[in-house]
Amino acid sequence: EAGVTQSPTHLIKTRGQQATLRCSPISGHTSVYWYQQALGLGLQFLLWYDEGEERNRGNFPPRFSGRQFPNYSSELNVNALELEDSALYLCASSNGQTGMNTEAFFGQGTRLTVV
């Protein structure tokens, strides 16, 4: 069974550009979470999608946005990139069914570098 896959693995952009990061959850998982992990820092919650809808977002500016597609894959878009957006972006998926106690599984992340 394939795990959570993220693409691209690495991404280099210049300040002001837009970046698009992609995540494919484990088959059967409907919930997708996005996290930002800047160098040396912990996970910062970005966005949570379930069943195609945005359920919650963290304390990030509106230029961080995303969506979830009917097949439950997800995209994270970062507009007007700033140097401090350089970080590892992790995606995790879990089974969103009520009452199910399952762990979230992480992808390998996308390392975004803004120059």
Added chain:
Amino acid sequence: EDKVVQSPLSLVVHEGDTVTLNCSYEVTNFRSLLWYKQEKKAPTFLFMLTSSGIEKKSGRLSSILDKKELSSILNITATQTGDSAIYLCAVASTTWRGNDMRFGAGTRLTVKP
């Protein structure tokens, strides 16, 4: 607002030491608490705790949940350099938005030879 707080943020020990990592949470409709280890990129799952007072063990790692105190600890005995990693705590809850999972910022553990 739900939150998960881990302490300490970082910890440096020597091989053979025993460490205790802490996780406290404030969530409504708690379902479970999970521990992860992040060495390079993708965090890997360690334990899931749903019942208070029950210890989960895997080798030198063990964890207990205290639902009364809304907290959990992760113990690592006889630490090795390979235990150096970020340890993440997450809490799953059922909210009006659906089944949420919220992570703490993590504890960075460094084990020196």
